[in-house]
């Protein structure tokens with residue numbers, strides 16, 4: 001019994017490690033080698049649209065609501081200390097340092113990551129990837145690489161949009177609704193937000209998260225068992241694994257950036 | 261230039277525990293239509309993937325135009341693949357592109373021809389499979405048979421030296437079947453292609469093949485020109501050609517003894 005379990009655990013661990021090794025090689029294979037701009041650029045543009053632009057709506061709506069909630073929650077606490085003038089920095093810092101990168105990554109994993117996994121898994125199941133290989137076109141270069149770069153480029157931008165919209169949402173609730181002074185909302189924000197410490201670290205976080213989410217999504221799709229339930233399992237795994245990994249890395253990065 | 265395009269020597273291949281080929285050899289002559297026949301699940305698709313270098317054999321050699329495919333580096337393999345082409349059983353059309361773009365895909369990838377010439381080539385290829393009118397359809401809008409023909413147009417887009425057809429006749433109505441049979445023959449003769457046709461449609465295959473291999477039980481059980489095969493004394497070969505369900509070749513996927521398994525579930 002127990003040896004069975006141990007055996008199972010051992011095998012799972014080995015499979016996972018092997019999987020990561022394979023996906024590392026895969027990513028490596030996709031990204032090294034001289035890029036062909038003539039063919040690569042249009043592919044990248046198309047993926048930027050599919051992965052980035054089409055995710056914009058969900059990011060804007062979520063950003064708006066999160067900013068509004070932050071302002072509402074923050075106000076009720078701050079007003080007890082007569083510190084509602086600090087609402088601006090509260091909203092801005094929460095978004096820039098934490099919520100912007102993290103929530104964007106989670107939404108991105110659900111919106112774009114799952115779609116990528118399903119798309120690539122299906123291409124594998126319908127032999128499109130094999131077919132491409134037989135036409136002497138490397139699917140890693142043709143399919144994986146543009147999606148990877150499009151994700152890595154678009155997610156930090158989406159996080160910035162999320163932040164901006166969130167800050168406006170905070171303004172909407174804090175200033176327009178709850179009556180915090182508009183001038184102090186912006187001026188205290190300006191005084192308390194540091195370009196490097198807050199904005200840049202947030203961007204770095206979201207670049208790291210982008211790599212994590214996209215890599216997991218592409219790997220799960222490429223490695224999916226080419227059947228319908230294999231693909232559905234891979235899609236779920238993408239969302240779960242990517243979300244948990246992002247949260248784990250968020251803790252590590254936060255500790256490194258703001259902990260010391 | 262040797263007379264033999266694909267030379268398979270003592271090929272062994274297994275999928276996990278499942279031994280598929282055990283020391284099999286066959287030769288495909290340049291400029292000829294070579295057919296590979298065998299019951300379903302015997303590993304015909306697998307064989308084409310081995311020739312294409314998508315799978316690596318456990319042992320043995322697969323010489324394509326003198327190069328040993330399993331021993332090639334990645335770059336060399338991609339170079340070799342430019343000379344071959346495969347028509348997948350499922351068609352494997354790219355679902356996000358129209359039929360036109362599918363056929364144009366290999367041309368755009370491997371040449372720098374201007375779009376006007378690409379258009380000309382694509383229309384010619386589509387015309388030859390009778391799908392010129394369907395060029396703006398998406399693969400999802402095609403029937404299974406049409407998809408196969410569109411895939412055939414794509415497979416011949418760059419005039420390869422070797423073309424491998426995986427079950428080209430399955431799912432075709434008698435007319436398009438006739439078209440494809442003729443097309444395979446014509447392509448082969450007019451362009452000097454070498455063709456490998458994998459199929460279990462005995463009549464069609466025997467009508468176009470110059471040479472036939474019958475594969476079963478992990479190896480070649482009979483080969484020769486269609487005439488020679490019809491005269492073949494082997495019981496196995498005759499069973500396959502006549503299409504008898506149970507004879508020397510078992511029709512069932514290998515399994516434990518039927519009684520044993522029934523007893524086991526009773527226990």
Ligand SMILES: Nc1ncnc2c1ncn2[C@@H]1O[C@H](COP(=O)(O)OP(=O)(O)OP(=O)(O)O)[C@@H](O)[C@H]1O
Nearest residue numbers: 275278280299300301302303304305306307349427
């Ligand atoms: N991806 C795979 N993993 C494991 N086994 C496989 C895989 N693909 C095929 N097989 C096994 O390999 C054997 C040969 O499969 P293959 O697809 O080559 O058969 P085939 O001769 O082309 O059959 P058909 O005429 O039905 O197309 C089968 O027994 C199948 O179970």
Ligand SMILES: [Mg+2]
Nearest residue numbers: 304305349426
């Ligand atoms: Mg097959």
